[in-house]
Amino acid sequence: MRKFMRAGLWALGALMLTLATAAVATNYSLWINGRTGGGVLGNYADFTYWGPSSTDAGVNKKSVNWDGYNHISDQNYLVRNALDCYCTGTNWCYVAAHSAGDLMIGYTLSMYGGSTRYKKNAVAGTNGECSNSDGSTQTGWNIKWVDVAAGAGGGSELADAGDWAVSEPLVSDLKTSTARAMYDHNNTRSAWFYMYAGAKGTLYSFVLPGQDDEVVAYHSSGGVSGSSGGSYCNPGDWLCNDLTLGTAANQGGRAKWTNHSVVFRDDAEAYNHYTNKAWGGVVSKVRADMVANAR
Amino acid sequence: MSRLLFVIAGAAVAVLVGVLLPGGETPAVVPTRPVAVAQAAPAPAVMPGSTASSPYTVDGLRAKQSLLALWQGRLKRAEDTLASYQRSTRYPHEARPLSEHPDQVRPFDPIADDIPLRTPGGDAAKGVRVRTTQDRVFASGAESVRFTVRAVDESGKTLPLLVTRATAFDLPDPRQVAGRPQAPVNFTDAGSGDGTLSAVLQPSTQGFADFAGTIRLQVYLNQDGQLGNVYFDVVYQPLVPAEWAGVREALSNGSLDFFLKARVAQPGRYVVSARVDDASGKPFALLSFNDEVAAGAQEFRLTLFGKLVRDTAPVFPLTLRDVQGFLLLPDKFPDRAMLPRLTGAVYTSRSYALASFADTEWSSEERDRYLAELNKDVSESKQQVEELTR
Numbered sequence: 001m002r003k004f005m006r007a008g009l010w011a012l013g014a015l016m017l018t019l020a021t022a023a024v025a026t027n028y029s030l031w032i033n034g035r036t037g038g039g040v041l042g043n044y045a046d047f048t049y050w051g052p053s054s055t056d057a058g059v060n061k062k063s064v065n066w067d068g069y070n071h072i073s074d075q076n077y078l079v080r081n082a083l084d085c086y087c088t089g090t091n092w093c094y095v096a097a098h099s100a101g102d103l104m105i106g107y108t109l110s111m112y113g114g115s116t117r118y119k120k121n122a123v124a125g126t127n128g129e130c131s132n133s134d135g136s137t138q139t140g141w142n143i144k145w146v147d148v149a150a151g152a153g154g155g156s157e158l159a160d161a162g163d164w165a166v167s168e169p170l171v172s173d174l175k176t177s178t179a180r181a182m183y184d185h186n187n188t189r190s191a192w193f194y195m196y197a198g199a200k201g202t203l204y205s206f207v208l209p210g211q212d213d214e215v216v217a218y219h220s221s222g223g224v225s226g227s228s229g230g231s232y233c234n235p236g237d238w239l240c241n242d243l244t245l246g247t248a249a250n251q252g253g254r255a256k257w258t259n260h261s262v263v264f265r266d267d268a269e270a271y272n273h274y275t276n277k278a279w280g281g282v283v284s285k286v287r288a289d290m291v292a293n294a295r
Numbered sequence: 296m297s298r299l300l301f302v303i304a305g306a307a308v309a310v311l312v313g314v315l316l317p318g319g320e321t322p323a324v325v326p327t328r329p330v331a332v333a334q335a336a337p338a339p340a341v342m343p344g345s346t347a348s349s350p351y352t353v354d355g356l357r358a359k360q361s362l363l364a365l366w367q368g369r370l371k372r373a374e375d376t377l378a379s380y381q382r383s384t385r386y387p388h389e390a391r392p393l394s395e396h397p398d399q400v401r402p403f404d405p406i407a408d409d410i411p412l413r414t415p416g417g418d419a420a421k422g423v424r425v426r427t428t429q430d431r432v433f434a435s436g437a438e439s440v441r442f443t444v445r446a447v448d449e450s451g452k453t454l455p456l457l458v459t460r461a462t463a464f465d466l467p468d469p470r471q472v473a474g475r476p477q478a479p480v481n482f483t484d485a486g487s488g489d490g491t492l493s494a495v496l497q498p499s500t501q502g503f504a505d506f507a508g509t510i511r512l513q514v515y516l517n518q519d520g521q522l523g524n525v526y527f528d529v530v531y532q533p534l535v536p537a538e539w540a541g542v543r544e545a546l547s548n549g550s551l552d553f554f555l556k557a558r559v560a561q562p563g564r565y566v567v568s569a570r571v572d573d574a575s576g577k578p579f580a581l582l583s584f585n586d587e588v589a590a591g592a593q594e595f596r597l598t599l600f601g602k603l604v605r606d607t608a609p610v611f612p613l614t615l616r617d618v619q620g621f622l623l624l625p626d627k628f629p630d631r632a633m634l635p636r637l638t639g640a641v642y643t644s645r646s647y648a649l650a651s652f653a654d655t656e657w658s659s660e661e662r663d664r665y666l667a668e669l670n671k672d673v674s675e676s677k678q679q680v681e682e683l684t685r
């Protein structure tokens with residue numbers, strides 16, 4: 001009888017292991033902040049940058065906090081930690097990024113998207129790192145797609161012209177020539193970047209070319225390719241090329257970065273750059289998409 | 296006994312799920328209901344013979360339609376994601392059609408910009424634009440950087456321009472000792488006949504030989520009494536991590552490998568890219584390498600994937616050109632140490648028959664993993680749509 005019980009318990013253990021492996025396959029929604037930061041680094045529950053943490057923002061949402069002040073390269077380990085935690089093994093991720101968060105996730109995928117990653121257990125310590133699950137590895141991360149609000153992957157002329165503090169390391173990364181030379185923006189490891197571009201900018205319109213959300217111009221938020229910026233607008237402006245929706249080349253012929261698609265262009269000039277710690281501005285559009293489709 | 300085991304198993308599974316899903320996380324294997332729509336749907340009006348939750352009320356039908364639209368949207372997204380991934384990954388990420396990388400075709404072209412003439416925080420001068428170029432952002436070792444400026448009016452006609460002062464200095468960085476002397480940089484007529492002024496900065500000989508970080512060149516401009524500034528940033532790293540040492544090729548497993556030889560002084564993750572043109576001069580492939588490399592005599596293997604050759608049928612021989620490479624320094628700034636640029640044609644391949652190349656799609660654990668998951672998403676969404684349309 002005892003022998004039988006022992007055999008039964010072993011079988012049960014094997015069954016539990018199998019069930020555990022299958023059952024913990026989980027999808028996550030990762031939110032990567034932009035300049036200024038605000039959330040505690042490594043605390044994936046701290047949504048200070050974005051707004052109330054009680055707000056719905058996609059399945060199993062996690063706030064991937066970095067300081068929004070230092071260089072992209074300095075802070076990049078925080079993003080890689082989060083991707084390792086939640087986007088390896090049987091777990092998959094949807095990513096949402098705002099402003100310089102676009103530069104952050106683009107840099108990560110271009111530089112490290114094909115690197116060998118340990119599969120993690122999705123249980124984060126206070127430093128934001130997770131333990132290995134079974135010691136095995138995989139190539140890259142499991143990312144279904146990326147939503148980008150007011151993306152600064154193409155930089156901002158506010159960093160070019162000395163309007164932002166030169167003492168801030170991130171500002172030099174955001175110079176348009178530097179941001180665009182930092183990595184191959186077309187190399188997203190085949191993940192789609194869905195671009196949401198706001199146009200309610202007035203204050204810096206004499207610095208930011210074409211339409212802008214008060215921090216970034218359409219050439220960046222619309223994922224327009226090239227080593228420098230350019231002037232792109234809503235349809236109807238005769239003096240400025242249109243930013244096209246989708247993946248089509250823009251008026252004037254300049255292509256978008258590959259795997260970048262403009263899904264929201266602010267024709268009504270109603271959305272600015274700022275979250276206002278209330279999931280505001282263009283982020284509100286991305287949040288709606290995450291709620292609907294990141295599940 | 297068997298009942299006892301069943302009870303133990305049930306309890307254990309319950310505990311396991313509780314332990315492994317901290318914070319009440321939703322497992323992916325359980326299809327979630329679209330919460331937002333459920334919350335947004337108005338409470339159904341109760342009709343005679345039906346309950347509030349009945350799908351036969353007007354509001355119930357409206358809610359169902361709304362739910363259906365949501366799932367149809369999800370299905371479309373899932374199908375698009377799957378189709379796009381499948382199409383894109385028929386070639387590996389390291390061997391891509393160059394048309395997919397529009398701003399990587401001529402990587403060494405100067406970065407050109409067109410900006411208003413203004414001082415920081417000031418208004419733009421009316422009718423004056425400043426056109427600038429910079430031939431690189433990242434530099435290492437003895438590399439130098441060339442800059443140009445010129446002024447034009449709104450119609451593009453050249454305007455006279457003076458550079459009253461230009462200095463290079465290190466941007467503040469808590470990791471560097473501050474107080475490095477500023478280096479004057481001399482702009483002169485570039486001789487192009489269009490009023491362009493140019494200057495060259497060689498950090499290693501102009502006071503930055505021991506500096507790693509951002510060097511800013513600040514240029515003060517005067518256009519007929521209207522003042523303005525332009526800034527150029529160079530991310531400089533004194534270290535030259537490796538030197539090129541030739542190229543060889545080999546046809547292997549239906550693909551053509553270009554081996555870029557290098558003497559590697561500093562081990563680590565190297566990122567290398569090169570362009571391939573066919574014999575008619577048509578750019579057609581971007582090849583890349585991104586992996587850990589040891590010190591010593593090494594080869595960076597750039598693989599021109601067989602199916603890419605089969606699908607695009609380039610005219611042989613092929614030319615490998617414009618090679619860029621750097622040592623990636625993780626979590627540091629500067630994050631890279633550049634290898635010398637290899638500008639223009641670097642190597643010409645032998646000629647091969649098209650049939651020498653494999654016509655099979657890229658296969659890997661990564662691709663299989665993605666296709667399995669994305670197919671699952673399509674199936675789940677399809678199932679939901681079908682249920683809602685019954």
